[in-house]
Every structure is written in structure tokens, then in C-alpha cells.
Amino acid sequence: MRTKAIGLLNQRYLPRWAVFLLDIFICLVSFGITYLILEGTPLKFQTVWPLWGRAAFFIGMNVFFFYIFRTYAGIVRHSTFTDVFRVAAASFLTAFSVIVFNTAYFSFTDEKIFLTTAAILYMFLSFTFLLFFRIVVKESYQYLRRMNSGNLKKRVVIVGMDNQTINLGRALTSESDQSFHLVGFVSEDSSNKSLNVLGKPVFLTPIHKDSTEFSALMVKHKIDGILMVRDSLSVSETNEIVEAALANELKVFNMPSVENWNKKEDLETQIKHIEIEDLLDRYPIEIDTEIIKNDLENKTILVTGGAGSIGSEIVKQLAMFNPSEIVVLDNAESALYEMELYLEQNFPDLNFTTVLADVRNIERLEMIFTSFKFHLVFHAAAYKHVPLIEKNPYEAVGVNISGTVNLANLSVQHGIDKFVMISTDKAVNPTNVMGASKRAAEMYVQSLQEKIGTHTRFITTRFGNVLGSNGSVIPHFRRQIAAGGPVTVTHKDIIRYFMTIPEACQLVLQAGTMGNGGEIFIFDMGKPVKILDMAERMIKLSGFKPYKDIDIQITGLRPGEKLYEELLNDTAQTLPTFHSKILVSKVPVGDFHGVNMKIQAIVQATTQTKKTEVVMRIKELVPEFISQNSEYQMLDLHHQN
Structure with missing residues (x-):
């Protein structure tokens, strides 16, 4: 069942021409029902035009107003009030046009082609069925989405209890289209014990890689990842949380503080996998x-x-x-x-x-x-x-x-x-x-x-x-990880400032x-970073295991390269x-x-x-220029001799 539902959810949107034809079919059904209802009443249809001619006129007017109001242009599964208004306008103007034409014809020939009652009944029936079609499609899609959300969404906990994290939790729980399912909050503050926020529990547990309590909690609630507001945490706090997550094979997601949210973007697009740059021992720089x-x-x-x-x-x-x-x-x-x-x-x-x-x-x-x-x-x-x-x-x-x-x-x-x-x-x-x-x-x-x-x-x-510059090591490692490895490090002890x-x-x-x-x-x-440690951590942050899923190879120092700068x-x-x-x-x-x-x-x-x-x-x-691991080392030997 789940596989079929996912298949339906992944289908392309219904083509406009298909929506257009379905709407015409609904109008034909509406006309037929109108005829059947009135046929059993004392009201008698006019016989100036044959039945098929009257049906063609009704449907033709409806098609004309469908085209004018572009009722077929919207995505049915995402229908809005605007789409409903377009359908209502098309149905009303169809009935109005039929009545006006009928009145004008009567004024010239003293005969009527249509029953006014039929035009009004057709308007209500066609609008009802057109609206019902859109509601059924939309609700069915939402039902299938909700039915699969428990399996498709990542189960996450938010680290910390403050205004920032509560606002993030509120956004996650109020927007059903998010790919995250909020299980609760994790806090080390004992004052949050037994709290329940936004209908979600607050789990009181220390967050570090050796915490068995944290590990047991993640297993018990089948947590896929943790989400944190990076701007409200220090570098050391961030590193400790990340180490705890990686030790338990959890994904780590980063969200900007509320004041830095981009209101023009969906919330989900602003939730990012935490990057290695966020974990380096860097502090904000203030300039005059x-x-x-x-x-x-x-x-x-x-x-x-x-x-x-x-x-x-x-x-x-x-x-x-x-x-x-x-x-x-x-x-x-x-x-x-x-x-x-x-x-x-x-x-x-x-x-x-x-x-x-x-x-x-x-x-x-x-x-x-x-x-x-x-x-x-x-x-x-x-x-x-x-x-x-x-x-x-x-x-x-x-x-x-x-x-x-x-x-x-x-x-x-x-x-x-x-x-x-x-x-x-x-x-x-x-x-x-x-x-x-x-x-x-x-x-x-x-x-x-x-x-x-x-x-x-x-x-x-x-x-x-500098991080991210052309040719720097971090983008190079990312490309190697994306390609499935191996990640190459020139020396196991090499360090760099960043x-x-x-x-x-x-x-x-x-x-x-x-x-x-x-x-x-x-x-x-700041503090120098060991490149091998960086490579291992980047692999873990990408959801892989170093040396198992993605290998790390020591290739040897390149010509002229130092162990440290x-x-x-x-x-x-x-x-x-x-x-x-x-x-x-x-x-x-x-x-x-x-x-x-x-x-x-x-x-x-x-x-x-x-x-x-x-x-x-x-x-x-430059007399202090002494070549290392280079073809020019012989020049230094010659100079010393």
C-alpha cells in the first residue's frame, strides 16, 4: 500500500488538457442530471431546439468561460480560493448568458429555447460537481501525503529550550509539508524537567558522545537526526553536540536564528546539513x-x-x-x-x-x-x-x-x-x-x-x-566524498590554519x-586544524563511515609542502x-x-x-628559502657545501 501511495504522490501534475476535458465531461453529466430531474416534474422542456442542440449550447458557453477564466490552469491538488472563484464565475456566467440569450430570442420570436429553471439548476449542479472534483483530488493527495509522512519524514529532536528553538519547533509542527517530524526537544537544563512544549515532550539528558542515556533515548524514539540553531551555540557546544550525534549515527541539521530567517524562502530550504566550516574554532570578527x-x-x-x-x-x-x-x-x-x-x-x-x-x-x-x-x-x-x-x-x-x-x-x-x-x-x-x-x-x-x-x-x-577558496582542501574533499572516495590526505600529521x-x-x-x-x-x-581529522569528520557529516564506506588514503607530501605553516x-x-x-x-x-x-x-x-x-x-x-620534498633540494646542498 505504501509503495502505491508513494507512486501516486510522485506522479507528474495532471496536464491542463486533461483537466479541461474532465471539466467538460462533468458539465455533460450535469446537463444530463438536470434533464432527468426536470423530466419528472410538471415543467416541460421547450422543443424549438433539439435536446442535443440545447446541450451543445450549454456546454459551449461553459467551455468559453472556462477558457476566459482559465479554470484548467491551476494544479488541481493545490487548488486555492482563487481557483474556486474562477469555477464559480464560469458557472454563473454560463447560466446568465443562457438566460440572456433565451430572453432575447423570446423577445424576437415569442418562443423560448430553454427553461430558466434548467439554466439555474444546471449552474448549481455543474459548479457543485466541478468543486467536488477539485476537493476530492486535493484531499486524496493530502491524505496519501499524510499517510506516508510517518515513513518519509525524518524524525528529529531539537537541541535546547529557548525562544529560538521553540519558534523553530512551532514552524515545524505548523507546516505539514516539511520533511521533518518533530519528536521533541532535548535539554540538559534540569528546570525543563517534565515540560511539554507545543504538545511535544522535553527530554532531559546530557548531550555528549559517551552519554548512554542520550544514545538510549535516540534508539527508543527512532530518531534520525538532531536539529539545532547554530547561531545560539558556541563552537565548543556545537562540536560536542555534533560528536554526540555522529557517535549515534544521526544526521545533524542547522537552522539560522529567527531574526536571520529568509521570509521569502520555505522553512525547509533554510534547514541545512551542518558543514565542517561550522565546527572550526572560529569566532565572530568585529571591525571598526x-x-x-x-x-x-x-x-x-x-x-x-x-x-x-x-x-x-x-x-x-x-x-x-x-x-x-x-x-x-x-x-x-x-x-x-x-x-x-x-x-x-x-x-x-x-x-x-x-x-x-x-x-x-x-x-x-x-x-x-x-x-x-x-x-x-x-x-x-x-x-x-x-x-x-x-x-x-x-x-x-x-x-x-x-x-x-x-x-x-x-x-x-x-x-x-x-x-x-x-x-x-x-x-x-x-x-x-x-x-x-x-x-x-x-x-x-x-x-x-x-x-x-x-x-x-x-x-x-x-x-x-581561507575556507572555500579556489583549490582549497574542503571543496576538494567534498568532491571526493560525492564521488564515493577515496579522500586523499598528504600526511597523517599535517595541520593548517583556516x-x-x-x-x-x-x-x-x-x-x-x-x-x-x-x-x-x-x-x-585561531587554532590549527589537523587535516586528517577534518577529512574523517567531513565523511561522517556526509552520512558515511571513514575507512569503511569511504576510504582515506595517505598520498605523501607534495613538492614544497610543509607539515605546518x-x-x-x-x-x-x-x-x-x-x-x-x-x-x-x-x-x-x-x-x-x-x-x-x-x-x-x-x-x-x-x-x-x-x-x-x-x-x-x-x-x-630569500636565504631562508629551504626546499622540501622538491627537485630543488640539491640547490640547498650545493649552497651548504
């Missing part, structure tokens, strides 16, 4: 928007790499501070076009220009700087994928070093007020070409700052991995308001700033002439066929 506004308002701003992960978020956040104009520069055609469409749709009042250009092309950059008269530059254009850049050091030099040199020199020449460069934790004691190239770029802008006559303030921001893209960009804007130039600002990235080197000194998440580092700054000469040597080496020559020149500029 007034200081940032004073720094950015009515300014013309260039964002390089403006269509990339970081650059695009910087553009979106800049747009909220009323700049005079934002120029979004990128060499990725499709991504830049997508960014243009996004800004047009979401920031219709923003004055912006998208520029397709390459930071390696100094002549093109000169034209752009001359045309726009920038006040600020946010430099996010860079190559960042460690293994790929390790094999292509020429490109690292071209974009990460030469591109930065081009932009920095033009900023000085055109009197730019501020140049904010996005760097990376991989620039600290680099073990790969990518990190070393970013450190070389840092060294150039720092030394340029010390050059006599430099008006531009050069500010460097340095942070670790920050969300909006968080990182908020701190970039805040750091941009600080300092006199030449500083490197370092972001507090550093944010400072040993010689650096850090000082706090007025923002708790931002530290300032004043690393030793080289002489501009010496740094510039070595960078020119690096660039010159890219004209040669040997990429080892390029890397050797980078090592001469």
Missing part, C-alpha cells in the same frame, strides 16, 4: 566600520585579482563603503564576466569598471593607472597553488614577483596613497617556490617603502588558508587603515594593534638597491631554459 569608511569613502580603488576568491570578496566588501569607483582587474575572462554580472545585480548603484588585463604587462598597467587616478590599490592577483608553481617557477616570477614590482612602481610614480598587498603564511621560512615568490614580493615593497621620496604607504597582510574568506577580507580592510607603511600585518588564525619567522617581532585579531610585524628590511638588483637577476633568469637557475636566484634573495 567607521575608520574603514573614512579610509575608503569617495576613493577610486583598484583591486587586482578582483575576480578571484579573495579579490572578489574584497570588491564586495569595498562596495559597502561608498567608494567613488572600483576598478576590478583580472586576467581570467570568464570569472571577470561573472563578477561583472554579480555587481550589476547586487550593487546596482556602485560605480565600477571591469578591466581584463595581466599584471605582467607594464604598458597595459601604465594606461590603466593614467586613466583612473587611483587613491588605493588592493593587490590580490597571485598564483598560489604550491605543487603547480613548484613545477612552473617562471610563472611565479612573472605574476607574484614581476606583477607586484610593476604595480608597486606605478603606485609610487602616480602618487597612490596606499598599496595593500595580500600575502600568505607560506612566505614565512618558505619551503616552496610559491611561498618564496611571495616573500620576494614582500621584500620588494618593504624596501621600496624605505626609499627616499616614496609617498605611497605599502602595507602587507599575511594569513593562512579562516573564512569574509573574515580574511574584513581584516584586510581593517589592516589597510593601520600603519605608516612597510609593516606586515599578521592575522590571528608559520605566520612569523624567528627574527620577527610582533606588536599588538588596536584590533585583537591583528598583530604587526616589523621584519628586517633590506636595502632597496640590493633587493632590486637581486629581483632583476631573478627576472633575467626566466629567459633561460633551466628553471633551477630561476629558483637559485630566488634563494639568493
Whole structure:
């Protein structure tokens, strides 16, 4: 029975032509019943027109008004008052038209074609049957849906007892179309003992993975998952609840707080599976928007790499501070076009220009700087994928070093007020070409700052991995899990710092308001995360068992990859700033002439066929660059000898 019911529920909606034909059939039946009822009364039908002619006129008028009011256009199983009104209007106007025609015919011929009583009776019968048809279909569908809901809906409990969770429970119990069946609430607060809320019990039990009481409760009530309002819980509380759920093989669902509900969306679409990002030890970042506004308002701003992960978020956040104009520069055609469409749709009042250009092309950059008269530059254009850049050091030099040199020199020449460069934790004691190239770029802008006559303030921001960026590990793991595995981790002990893209960009804007130039600002990235633990947890959150349903394979460190990243080197000194998440580092700054000469040597080496020559020149500029798990390790051995 259940299988048949599900089959009916899954059927496509009845085609409009089928509804139209069924309505005509109902009208024919109504006319026939009208004739049979009146045939047994003293009232006699007129014989001017034959019976079939009268029936055709009645049905024809009904069809005409069906078409006018589009009574067949609605989905029968979801009929509303509007649909009922359309049917009523069609039935009434059919009878009215018949009576008017009959009266007009009588005035000219002194004969009647129809009985007025027949027209009125037909109106009531046809409307009743048409309405009954829609009610039967709708109620049958709802009955089948309710009959199967106990089997199809996920049985869930809501964690916690407060206004947020009660409002969520009320929404779940009041909307029958939800795919969740609320069994009750779970609370650790003893004051909630013996409570009954919204007709649902409140279960008093500790919520942690070793709680036998919690496990027994879940088994007893056949719970499929737990639902929580993530915004009202701390990271540690969330992690504890998730661990308890995963230990009992339960699904974990997340719901925004009531004030963040999107009223335009169904409640169910706002209930999401909890993501790994929600479980990382991150805390809300507060920024001084007034200081940032004073720094950015009515300014013309260039964002390089403006269509990339970081650059695009910087553009979106800049747009909220009323700049005079934002120029979004990128060499990725499709991504830049997508960014243009996004800004047009979401920031219709923003004055912006998208520029397709390459930071390696100094002549093109000169034209752009001359045309726009920038006040600020946010430099996010860079190559960042460690293994790929390790094999292509020429490109690292071209974009990460030469591109930065081009932009920095033009900023000085055109009197730019501020140049904010996005760097990376991989620039600290680099073990790969990518990190070393970013450190070389840092060294150039720092030394340029010390050059006599430099008006531009050069500010460097340095942070670790950002969640969800192009090529980052979390989207990669998601794709591997979706494909059925295996999930690949390079080393069982590898750890990384993580920050969300909006968080990182908020701190970039805040750091941009600080300092006199030449500083490197370092972001507090929170606690490091073990990548293997992350992979295991992501598999569990997806409803699978690690190593059983989806395997995890250790593939070995990639060329140039570290077990852990550093944010400072040993010689650096850090000082706090007025923002708790931002530290300032004043690393030793080289002489501009010496740094510039070595960078020119690096660039010159890219004209040669040997990429080892390029890397050797980078090592001469960045002496702390010691290659790991790389073909360039022989250069370090040669240097030591």
C-alpha cells in the first residue's frame, strides 16, 4: 500500500488538457442530471431546439468561460480560493448568458429555447460537481501525503529550550509539508524537567558522545537526526553536540536564528546539513566600520585579482563603503564576466569598471593607472597553488614577483596613497617556490617603502588558508566524498590554519587603515586544524563511515609542502594593534638597491631554459628559502657545501 501511495504522490501534475476535458465531461453529466430531474416534474422542456442542440449550447458557453477564466490552469491538488472563484464565475456566467440569450430570442420570436429553471439548476449542479472534483483530488493527495509522512519524514529532536528553538519547533509542527517530524526537544537544563512544549515532550539528558542515556533515548524514539540553531551555540557546544550525534549515527541539521530567517524562502530550504566550516574554532570578527569608511569613502580603488576568491570578496566588501569607483582587474575572462554580472545585480548603484588585463604587462598597467587616478590599490592577483608553481617557477616570477614590482612602481610614480598587498603564511621560512615568490614580493615593497621620496604607504597582510577558496582542501574533499572516495590526505600529521574568506577580507580592510607603511600585518588564525581529522569528520557529516564506506588514503607530501605553516619567522617581532585579531610585524628590511638588483637577476633568469637557475636566484634573495620534498633540494646542498 505504501509503495502505491508513494507512486501516486510522485506522479507528474495532471496536464491542463486533461483537466479541461474532465471539466467538460462533468458539465455533460450535469446537463444530463438536470434533464432527468426536470423530466419528472410538471415543467416541460421547450422543443424549438433539439435536446442535443440545447446541450451543445450549454456546454459551449461553459467551455468559453472556462477558457476566459482559465479554470484548467491551476494544479488541481493545490487548488486555492482563487481557483474556486474562477469555477464559480464560469458557472454563473454560463447560466446568465443562457438566460440572456433565451430572453432575447423570446423577445424576437415569442418562443423560448430553454427553461430558466434548467439554466439555474444546471449552474448549481455543474459548479457543485466541478468543486467536488477539485476537493476530492486535493484531499486524496493530502491524505496519501499524510499517510506516508510517518515513513518519509525524518524524525528529529531539537537541541535546547529557548525562544529560538521553540519558534523553530512551532514552524515545524505548523507546516505539514516539511520533511521533518518533530519528536521533541532535548535539554540538559534540569528546570525543563517534565515540560511539554507545543504538545511535544522535553527530554532531559546530557548531550555528549559517551552519554548512554542520550544514545538510549535516540534508539527508543527512532530518531534520525538532531536539529539545532547554530547561531545560539558556541563552537565548543556545537562540536560536542555534533560528536554526540555522529557517535549515534544521526544526521545533524542547522537552522539560522529567527531574526536571520529568509521570509521569502520555505522553512525547509533554510534547514541545512551542518558543514565542517561550522565546527572550526572560529569566532565572530568585529571591525571598526567607521575608520574603514573614512579610509575608503569617495576613493577610486583598484583591486587586482578582483575576480578571484579573495579579490572578489574584497570588491564586495569595498562596495559597502561608498567608494567613488572600483576598478576590478583580472586576467581570467570568464570569472571577470561573472563578477561583472554579480555587481550589476547586487550593487546596482556602485560605480565600477571591469578591466581584463595581466599584471605582467607594464604598458597595459601604465594606461590603466593614467586613466583612473587611483587613491588605493588592493593587490590580490597571485598564483598560489604550491605543487603547480613548484613545477612552473617562471610563472611565479612573472605574476607574484614581476606583477607586484610593476604595480608597486606605478603606485609610487602616480602618487597612490596606499598599496595593500595580500600575502600568505607560506612566505614565512618558505619551503616552496610559491611561498618564496611571495616573500620576494614582500621584500620588494618593504624596501621600496624605505626609499627616499616614496609617498605611497605599502602595507602587507599575511594569513593562512581561507575556507572555500579556489583549490582549497574542503571543496576538494567534498568532491571526493560525492564521488564515493577515496579522500586523499598528504600526511597523517599535517595541520593548517583556516579562516573564512569574509573574515580574511574584513581584516584586510581593517589592516589597510593601520600603519605608516612597510609593516606586515599578521592575522590571528585561531587554532590549527589537523587535516586528517577534518577529512574523517567531513565523511561522517556526509552520512558515511571513514575507512569503511569511504576510504582515506595517505598520498605523501607534495613538492614544497610543509607539515605546518608559520605566520612569523624567528627574527620577527610582533606588536599588538588596536584590533585583537591583528598583530604587526616589523621584519628586517633590506636595502632597496640590493633587493632590486637581486629581483632583476631573478627576472633575467626566466629567459633561460633551466628553471633551477630561476629558483637559485630566488634563494639568493630569500636565504631562508629551504626546499622540501622538491627537485630543488640539491640547490640547498650545493649552497651548504
